[in-house]
Amino acid sequence: MAYLDSGRITVIHADDEPDFAELTSIRLEKELDDCELLTATSAQDALTMIDETTDCVVSDLNMPGTNGLELLDQVREEYPDLPFILFTGKGSEEVASEAISRGVTDYIQKQPGSEVYTLLANRIENAVEAYRAEQAATATRERYETLIEQASDIVFVVDPNGTFRYLSPAVERVLGYEPAELTDEVGFEYIHPDDRAAAAEEFASVAEEPGGVVSTEFRTLHSDGSWVPLEVRGRNLLENPHVEGIVVVGRDISDRKQRERELELIETLVQRSEDALVVFDPDDGAVQCFDDTACELSGRSEETLRGTPVTDLLAGFPDSAAWDEHVAALRSADNSLYEDELVRTDGPNVPVEINATIGSIGGTEYVITTARESEPAERDVQTLQRRVDRLDELVSVISHDLRNPLEVASGNVELAREQRDSERLDAAADALDRSQALIDDLLDLAGEYQRDNEFQRVSLAETAEECWRTIDAPDATLLIETDRTVRADASRLNRILENLLRNAVTHGPDGVTVTVGELDDRAGFYVEDDGPGIPVEKRADVFDAGYSTRPDGPGLGLTIVRTVADVHGWDVSVTDGREGGARFEVDGVEFVADG
Structure with a gap:
């Protein structure tokens, strides 16, 4: 016979005949795969052996002192559901009837042969299985009852007519009633008149559908006369013999309703506004x-x-x-x-x-x-104003930086004519070269304002390498730490990178290392060198037209960078490099996927 899945069973056998008790133990141990059989030779001994681990008591009827029925009575006082089997050779229908009336689990008469022990073992196993199942069910029920008792939401059970059959203690906290006050009351009578018909219809519908679920909201009468909004969810368990009702969980949603009313008020105000109005x-x-x-x-x-x-x-x-x-x-x-x-x-x-x-x-x-x-015209005016400001800077540069080399050239030419001095002519040529370079840069700057962007997919790495090839710096090193592709005007991206790379080589030491990479904290790229860097107090001026650390420089390279970035919709700034040099960062860039 297979043993119970729930584990080893403990049986106490009370019989005043030691030989018969020993025989019964041997037989049952063969019939039950996993059984601990404890033998008592009197009812009093059996009582001292019974505890919470006992699964079943098997007792003879006639024993000196306390008989089997009296033992049954004493066991039932402390263990009302513990399986108790009367196993006697001197029984009768009258004894069996009395035993049943006293709560015996089973009644078996002793008979010769092994069949009676097979029967006894089967009855023990069935009784213990039922007992343990009931214990588990009781434990589960008590656990759920504890959870329900402690729950903040109301749990209640109603019949198909909406009559309360059970209410959890939370009803007092939420609605101000003791559970007993509402038990056997019709729940619909406590629902707001305006909500009652809809709620009754919802519950009537779910009552006709076994296992059906209802979810709704309604206002419920508080004991102080106010109305409490409840969100309820119920399930039809009318066919469940342990419930026989519709189980409902109700939650107080007063705070949520208040918030909804506030938002409705805001939305009413919002809809009256001519501007777009958003509440966060x-x-x-x-x-x-x-x-x-x-x-x-x-x-x-x-x-x-x-x-x-x-x-x-x-x-x-x-x-x-x-x-x-x-x-x-x-x-x-x-x-x-x-x-x-x-x-x-x-x-x-x-x-x-x-x-x-x-x-x-x-x-x-x-x-x-x-x-x-923003009004388009206003945006256009702002854009034009920025361009006018930039052109004002150019006028200032032209009036100063262009006039100076031309005056130098003119003066040297005059002296050369008088003295036939070749060095004067060389100085004049240098001045004219600087003037030409300045004019070229000015034309580049002016051109940036006169054409629209032609966006396309451009590789940062390839553009940087292309620009590097135009720079005469055999001792310098270019490192590229990005493989990203940007959406950009190719020629303008080229202009930015070429000027930044040339600036790093021009102002850096021999053997300077220049790195082009991707920004970590925002969409953009950087060009950094390991040169001397730019003092903090000078960084605000480096993009201004005419600013230069070289007396013979026109100071337009970084102005071109800023201008090109500006018309491109990008921002450019300068900070410290990782190795102490200068680091120029361009952000607002749109990266695109490769392909």
């Missing part, structure tokens, strides 16, 4: 509500825009840290006016003017933002 959560930057203009301006549907993080919507907030700084600044100021770009999903970014403020509605804090697309 100050903690995570997620979009809470918005108007139709915001959808149109961002190129997003209502479903897509709701919940979108600010880092995906506004280019000025590349990460959550930037948003946190913005919110902190708003808390210390009334509002913030700034320009940004709205990131569209279906095209280029849209330049916008933004007015942001932080405020509280109903105790909840929000960042309220209005956005207006």
Whole structure:
């Protein structure tokens, strides 16, 4: 006979005949694969042996002192469900009937032969299996009851008519009632009149579907007369014999409803605004509500825009840290006016003017933002003004740097004519060469303002190598630490790299090493050298027209770099290199996949 899956069983056998008790032990150990049989020669001995590990008691009827039925009574006082089998040779129908009335598990008469022990072993195994199953069920039930008793949500069971059959203690915390106050009450009577019909219809529908689920919301009467919004989810377990009802879990959603009302108020205000209006959560930057203009301006549907993080919507907030700084600044100021770009999903970014403020509605804090697309004419004026400023710089350079070499050339030519001095003529030639170089650079600068970008896929590495070949610096070394491809105007990218590489070679020591690589913290690239570097106090001036550390230099190389980057939509800056030299960083670049 196979032993129980639940493990070894412990049986106490009480019989005042030692020889018969020993025989029974031998027989049962053969019939049961995994059994510990403990023998007691009296009822009192058996009582001292029974504990929580006992699985079954087998007892004779007639024993001196306390008989088998009296032992049964005493066992039932402490262990009401422990299997107890009366195994006697002096039984009768009257004895069997009395034993059953006292709660005996089974009754077997002793008979000669081995068959009776097979029967006894089978009855023991069946009784223990049922006992252990009931113990497990009880433990599970107690565990679930503990969880339900401690749950913050209300758990209740109703019949098909909506009558409460059980309510968890949480009903007192949420609705102010003791569970006993509502037991046997019809739950629908506590639902708000405006919600009652819909709730009754939902529950009637699920009551007709075994295992069916209902999920709904309604307002429920609190003991103080107020209405508490509940979100409920119920399951039909009417056919489950352990439940025979619809089990419902109800959650108080007062806070959520309050927040929804606040957002509805904001949305009402939003829809009356002519500008795009977007309300953000100050903690995570997620979009809470918005108007139709915001959808149109961002190129997003209502479903897509709701919940979108600010880092995906506004280019000025590349990460959550930037948003946190913005919110902190708003808390210390009334509002913030700034320009940004709205990131569209279906095209280029849209330049916008933004007015942001932080405020509280109903105790909840929000960042309220209005956005207006920058007027094209205004953007054009700003662009033209920047170009005029650049041209003013060029005029200044022309009036100073070009006049000087021409005057030098003119003076030397006059002296050469008078003295027939070849050195004077050489000096004049050098001055004229510098003038020509300056004119070439000025023409390059002017040309950058007169044509549009012609974007294409350009390899940074290949362009850098091509520029390097034009520079006469046999002792210098070029290192390329990028294989990225950018979307750029090829000739303008060439102009930037050539000027930066030439600048590094010109101002660096013999054997200077120049490195071209990709920025780690943003989209862009750098050109850095291991030369002397640029003092911090000079870095703000290096891009100005006419700035140069060489007395004979026109000072336009880095001006060209800045100008080309500007018309390209990029930013250029200077900082320290890793080896102490100068490092020029160009960001705002768009990288593209290879292929």
